[in-house]
Amino acid sequence: MIKVYNTMSRKKEIFKPLKKGEVSIYCCGVTPYNSPHIGNARPFVTWDVIRRFFAKSGYKVRYVQNFTDVDDKIIKAANKHSVTWKDISEKYIAVYFKSMDALNVRRADVYPKVSETMADIIAMIQTLIDKGFAYVLDNGDVFYSVETDKNYGKLSGRKLEDMLAGARVEVDKRKKNPMDFALWKAAKPGEPFWESPWGQGRPGWHIECSVMSLKYLGEKFDFHGGGSDLIFPHHENEIAQSQAALGDENSFAQYWLHNGFITVKKPDKSNEEEQVKMSKSAGNFSTVEEILAKYPGEVVRLFLLQTHYRNPLEFSEERIIEAQEFFGKLAKAYWQLDELTRKVHAGEFIKDTSDKNFAITVSPAGGLAEEGERLLSNFYAAMSDDFNTALAITHMFELSKEISNYYGEFTEGKILPVKIDGDIILRVQAIYMEMAEIIGIFEQPVPRDKDEEKSAAEPELVNALMKIILSLRQDARAAKNWSTADKIRDELKAAGIVVEDTPQGVTWKFNAQ
RNA sequence: GGCGGCAUAGCCAAGUGGUAAGGCCGAGGUCUGCAAAACCUCUAUCCCCAGUCCGAUUCUGGGUGCCGCCUCCA
Numbered sequence: 001m002i003k004v005y006n007t008m009s010r011k012k013e014i015f016k017p018l019k020k021g022e023v024s025i026y027c028c029g030v031t032p033y034n035s036p037h038i039g040n041a042r043p044f045v046t047w048d049v050i051r052r053f054f055a056k057s058g059y060k061v062r063y064v065q066n067f068t069d070v071d072d073k074i075i076k077a078a079n080k081h082s083v084t085w086k087d088i089s090e091k092y093i094a095v096y097f098k099s100m101d102a103l104n105v106r107r108a109d110v111y112p113k114v115s116e117t118m119a120d121i122i123a124m125i126q127t128l129i130d131k132g133f134a135y136v137l138d139n140g141d142v143f144y145s146v147e148t149d150k151n152y153g154k155l156s157g158r159k160l161e162d163m164l165a166g167a168r169v170e171v172d173k174r175k176k177n178p179m180d181f182a183l184w185k186a187a188k189p190g191e192p193f194w195e196s197p198w199g200q201g202r203p204g205w206h207i208e209c210s211v212m213s214l215k216y217l218g219e220k221f222d223f224h225g226g227g228s229d230l231i232f233p234h235h236e237n238e239i240a241q242s243q244a245a246l247g248d249e250n251s252f253a254q255y256w257l258h259n260g261f262i263t264v265k266k267p268d269k270s271n272e273e274e275q276v277k278m279s280k281s282a283g284n285f286s287t288v289e290e291i292l293a294k295y296p297g298e299v300v301r302l303f304l305l306q307t308h309y310r311n312p313l314e315f316s317e318e319r320i321i322e323a324q325e326f327f328g329k330l331a332k333a334y335w336q337l338d339e340l341t342r343k344v345h346a347g348e349f350i351k352d353t354s355d356k357n358f359a360i361t362v363s364p365a366g367g368l369a370e371e372g373e374r375l376l377s378n379f380y381a382a383m384s385d386d387f388n389t390a391l392a393i394t395h396m397f398e399l400s401k402e403i404s405n406y407y408g409e410f411t412e413g414k415i416l417p418v419k420i421d422g423d424i425i426l427r428v429q430a431i432y433m434e435m436a437e438i439i440g441i442f443e444q445p446v447p448r449d450k451d452e453e454k455s456a457a458e459p460e461l462v463n464a465l466m467k468i469i470l471s472l473r474q475d476a477r478a479a480k481n482w483s484t485a486d487k488i489r490d491e492l493k494a495a496g497i498v499v500e501d502t503p504q505g506v507t508w509k510f511n512a513q
Numbered sequence: 514g515g516c517g518g519c520a521u522a523g524c525c526a527a528g529u530g531g532u533a534a535g536g537c538c539g540a541g542g543u544c545u546g547c548a549a550a551a552c553c554u555c556u557a558u559c560c561c562c563a564g565u566c567c568g569a570u571u572c573u574g575g576g577u578g579c580c581g582c583c584u585c586c587a
Contacts, residue, residue, distance in 0.1 A: 158516055159515080322536075397536080
């Protein structure tokens with residue numbers, strides 16, 4: 001049973017797919033006029049996890065995400081740089097994909113574009129006019145008439161009267177009602193345009209998502225999502241025009257999911273508690289590209305998923321560094337498991353417990369197996385409860401600790417490599433990777449610490465020199481010449497090399513900085 | 514002004530009608546020549562006031578604070 005918080009009802013509801021075993025999702029994509037910032041990335045990472053979860057739970061998923069490639073901001077950017085709107089949109093669609101790829105966001109099944117859906121958009125507007133929900137002005141503008149819609153405001157919980165009272169917009173006098181919104185905008189001189197029954201122009205905002213979602217998912221589909229700033233007016237208007245055109249107030253999306261914002265500390269405020277939404281218009285954003293220049297994509301992804309998608313999330317380097325440390329621990333267990341499974345495959349776990357001289361009656365890894373199954377079950381339970389990735393991730397973290405504990409005991413020789421342990425290790429690895437797949441990590445080269453990493457990154461010479469240096473230090477230690485030993489360690493540290501004396505011997509690594 | 518959301522330890526963050534996961538930081542311990550790493554242990558009257566209830570952090574009402582939407586916006 002999967003529960004989801006539906007913005008329409010303001011409640012968590014039990015998810016019932018329209019078609020058994022299938023899920024259809026439409027997520028509002030970007031208007032490609034500049035680079036996506038970390039806040040823009042949140043819904044896409046969120047939906048990426050949701051679809052992975054559904055797919056892993058046995059659903060057939062169809063995921064559609066649009067590009068609004070015909071838009072005022074794109075036209076503005078094009079004019080500014082003396083290029084075409086298409087140059088701008090293509091450039092930033094490429095940037096979008098590059099950033100999302102780095103975050104392991106899987107591609108949608110379809111990426112419809114406004115420019116490629118023009119005929120359908122015009123047809124839907126015509127339907128709305130024919131049915132009396134929209135009207136055409138002399139200059140060729142077409143507006144949707146909110147007063148024809150008794151349900152207008154049902155998603156955002158607003159009444160027309162209330163909105164009028166507080167409207168700060170400059171009201172276009174030609175509108176029948178100030179809240180009426182444009183379905184089609186007549187082209188002004190120098191603007192790109194498409195031919196329509198109402199003259200040359202281009203679609204208004206909202207209409208493209210109605211058309212594209214209905215075209216690729218049908219008159220009813222399961223999920224529609226995006227950031228919470230889209231609730232009003234964007235999604236409200238999508239609902240109005242779609243249901244008016246279809247003549248069915250139960251059509252269109254069945255569940256509306258909205259993610260919270262990425263926030264940043266408010267500048268020039270003494271109170272540090274105060275947060276403000278990250279947005280392009282406010283100019284207080286960090287682009288995904290900038291962040292990826294400093295931190296791996298999977299770390300950024302983990303950072304985004306460590307807070308429930310509906311809650312606000314403060315962007316700060318401190319938090320990302322914390323996520324990086326956390327990721328490092330998950331990665332450590334990944335490699336420990338890797339080593340153990342290689343031993344299993346190499347036939348090291350073959351000791352037969354039926355040997356009468358063998359006292360063990362219970363597999364040493366039995367506890368690990370039990371924990372693994374329990375945590376996997378908890379993991380799914382967390383994801384089933386409105387996609388609680390924050391909780392799910394802690395279950396994976398707990399499993400990583402269990403793995404590390406087992407690995408530690410194994411390397412200390414406390415565990416005999418019996419055959420059933422081998423089977424358990426393979427199962428635990430499968431569980432661990434299943435969790436990783438849903439979260440969407442370990443799809444890029446998993447960082448290793450210590451030996452492997454440094455030997456891969458540094459020339460043999462460094463290893464050879466370190467061997468000599470550490471050997472000299474061991475001589476000093478053996479002679480209880482602590483000051484020399486510590487001096488070597490301190491100076492190496494200053495040079496960026498950390499030496500650790502562990503019970504298993506001396507190790508060294510490059511400082512993470 | 515209207516509408517919506519949030520308020521949990523120094524910080525981040527889950528969650529439940531029966532006195533609260535996890536992470537970071539901090540403290541103590543094991544280990545160690547020391548340090549690091551690792552592991553163990555410890556750290557919360559759940560914003561305030563009423564109400565419902567045997568019992569509320571969890572439900573209801575009111576308040577306070579913060580955020581967002583009502584204009585482009587993930």
